[in-house]
Amino acid sequence: MCCACRASACCWPRSRSGGSRKGGEAQLPQPDSWIVLNGRASTLVLEVVPGEAPLWRYWGPRLPDGVTPPASLRSTRPTPSFSPDFDQPLSLVPGLGQGWFGEPGLKAHREGRDWTFQVTDCAVQQDARRATVSLTDQVARIALTVTLALDPDSDVLTVFTTLTNQGETPLDVHWLAAAVLPLPDCSKSVRSFSGRHNTEFVPVEDALTRSQWRRENRRGLTSHDCVPGAVVLADGCAYGAQLAWSGNHCQLIDWVDDGRWQWQLGEALMPGEVRLGPGETLTSPEVLTTCAADANGVAQNFHAAIRARMDWPGSAMRPRPVHLNTWEGFYFDHDEAALKDLADAAAKAGIERFVLDDGWFHRRGDDTTSLGDWWPDNVKYPNGLGPLADHVTGLGMEFGLWVEPEMINPDSELYRAHPEWTLQIAGRPLITARNQLVLDMGRIDVRDYLYERLAGLLNELPIRYLKWDHNRDLTAAGERPSFRKQVLGAYDLLARLRRDFPAVEIEACAGGGGRIDAGIARYTHRFWTSDNIDAVSRVSIQRGYLQFFPPELMGSHVGAAPAHATGRIQTMRFRNHVALPGHFGVELDLRKLSDRDLARLGEGISRYKALRDRLHQGHVWQGKGADGLLWQAHGSVEALVLLITRIDPQTQRHAPGLRLPMLDPARRYQVGETDYDGAWLVQQGLPLPPLRGEDGLVLEVTAL
Known part of the structure; x- marks a missing residue:
């Protein structure tokens, strides 16, 4: 249907009732x-x-x-007074x-x-x-x-x-x-x-x-x-x-x-x-x-x-692979032999993707230097990244790499060659953050340089995954403000790489969760939800994230204990539980785990693999039960994976039933070995065993 309406004048004589007068009406x-x-x-x-x-x-x-x-x-409404x-x-x-x-x-x-x-x-x-x-x-x-x-x-x-x-x-x-x-x-x-x-x-x-x-x-x-x-x-x-x-x-x-x-x-x-x-x-x-x-x-x-809206390699999402990131295990202290040992341990634990984080490139010993110089450090990797990448892929895992293309350190070969490529205002001081300046992504020569460097790595190495970081806010953005040009330039570079390397997945990271939005989701396949991997902190972070984005895009890792961001200690069982519903990953040095924790981590990986197809399809419901209980359910009213989480210890002597309002009251459901009427679970709730603080429970609820 097409309709058009035209007005030849920009004003009309109006009566108090809001219209023009014709014949007194x-x-x-x-x-x-x-x-x-x-x-x-x-x-x-x-x-x-x-x-x-x-x-x-x-x-x-x-x-x-x-x-x-x-x-x-x-x-339907008269004109008010003084209007x-x-x-x-x-x-x-x-x-x-x-x-x-x-x-x-x-x-x-x-x-x-x-x-x-x-x-x-x-x-x-x-x-x-x-x-x-x-x-x-x-x-x-x-x-x-x-x-x-x-x-x-x-x-x-x-x-x-x-x-x-x-x-x-x-x-x-x-x-x-x-x-x-x-x-x-x-x-x-x-x-x-x-x-x-x-x-x-x-x-x-x-x-x-x-x-x-x-x-x-x-x-x-x-x-x-x-x-x-x-x-x-x-x-x-x-x-x-x-x-x-x-x-x-x-x-x-x-x-x-x-x-x-x-x-x-x-x-x-x-x-x-x-x-x-x-x-x-x-x-x-x-x-x-x-x-x-x-x-x-x-x-x-x-x-x-x-x-x-997602643009998956092969046009459809495959099961989200168990993911290992080296950052909190190694930081900048890369050692090729140690990383190969880590890859061995990762493959043995059932991990499917190995991502080499910051510290791999030219003279990158800490965060003060080398952003922009995107070629392997010849001291840490005298033969390049090929031997490590081949070792990883030889173990049956995918190889991934961390990059931060939009940033530059003043102490870098690129800055010494092209200081004019940074966002700056003449006569104003350059404001660094994390020792970084920002490349002007509105410039085609900047985007061409970054494309050539990244494409060279992707052509040379068996890279299936890029973790794409952005570790600072913008301040001065050019002689004329160019904040939007930065965004459009980043989109352009991402689109170009996605077009030429369609099998490569990209993770959106910005100091953790600083760039999570539906715009960048057009070009990426995973969000790094937060640099904080403390499991207690992650409960609320991930619940907020799920208000807008689906769980299969939510990077959720098992981190070290004590947690590097908070110093708090949680059991491996609880860390597994909190990481389970998202895109499950590991960010620690597996070689340092006790035999017990390594076995528990293996159990968490096995559970994730068994449930990931159901966790990452269908609906997600979230709610709060009595006495501080938190829950979320993934799937459909016919078959749910129910995750129950307790952060603080129980205050009531008897745990109240957990009501599940999404269920069909006219049906019967099986939970474990017990059958329930749907109406009972909706109105009275599911009886639960006592849970300690920082603990969780995973149940399957299936319609009969």
Whole structure:
């Protein structure tokens, strides 16, 4: 279906009731059509009005087919006192300076002029799953296209916006909302995630009030402390949104005068960062958003959408291999013979991938030197990396390698040859972090150099995996701000390598969980969730992660005891338990384990291999039981893998039953040797044995 609506004037005479007068009666613009998109369990409805951006009428639980509003929005509400005579409801792109007093969807100007945005022309193309809305302001000479696509399988709505400068002079853009979403008046709170390095995904819940809620990140990459997404909890349902972008970002929730809220997400632009010349365009990142019954439903929809976006080698995900990383076992102290011994121990324990972390390249003895010099150190590896890689692959394991392409040390051959390749501002000091500067990824010569170095390694060695790190925030980003060029340049380099080496998997790491987002997921296959491998810390980190991303992308390792990040000691049993549901890995020197711990680790690896296909498919539910119990379930209502975790000791004399609300009350289930009615497990719960602090239990729940 295609509909078009035109307005030849930018204003109309209005009556107190909000319309023009004709024959003594108020005349309001009537809907030209409706935009209706139905998902599996959600519906959105927009009112298309001549000469305006479509008005948000509904987004929420699924409506029956054919349901539309009975009348135009303006006809259902009189003009309040002390208000413009023509009402400006929440639209797909709220304007500025024409009677909308909330947050606008676009902030731009042309040397101080054309700062208002008011649609004069609207055209809509729509089918059952997708709507493209083209909006033009003929006065400001600005065109916007908003694309909305509702996937019926995941029930996730993907939205993005493209801005075109149709004028003859440059247009400075300060804010372009990728999506403007309505939230119902029954919305209560917003759950977002903060944190820091080693403490990612700290949940924060704020009540929604008339005050604006806002989270903004200016660190240049996704960040540890400002996850680009959130969940809004409302009466009877929940709404989730996440921005598919690996750089600066902003999301805000703004109260609307009719009791609803608007939720905007988009790229946070620095002053002067985007200036569009005549005819140039700016396309926002995508927003993935969904409505579901609760936060678990939001997570399940997000997992399905992310899985559909993945670009796996061979077009399909294979079972996630048990993974060993050398970092906390060796750090920079590489010894080829010792690493071969570690590979022997790893293969014997059942590990399937061996990843050589930082310290392998030219003169890299610590973190002060050599980033950018991507060739093997001739002291540690006099014959290159080939002998170690061949030893690893000869044991039946894959070989992987750590790199940090976007970074450079001042003490490096590359910096001495090309100091101009770093992000810098003339006359300002160079600000290092972890002794690093940042390469200008907006430069094609920089990307070509990095491609040549990485492609040389990938052609020479049997590398099946790259751990791609990014160990600092950005500060000065060029003479003109180029934060977004950094992101686009990194995407370009990743895409080029993926195209030419399609069998290689890539892990996204940024000091742990500093670059976890749906944008980088287009090019990568695993997230390093945190540099903190302490099992107690990892429980909350991984639970927060699972709100947005599926478990098979979640790097979860068994680390050393004491944990290097916290100094705390946990049993091997508990470390195995916490690492089990994600992409299981090991990050310690196996040669130093006691026979008992080595045997326990082998048991954890065997359990993971037996369960990984079920853990990494289907739905994930998370919840809290009584007395501090935490649980999560993977699979379907017919067959679940149930993980029960206790961090603190039990305080009650008798453990309460664990209710499993996702089960079918009309069916019977087997748990271990016992059969239960589904209704009993839903209402009364599963009886549990006593658990000590820092302990866990894995159960299989199967419908009969």
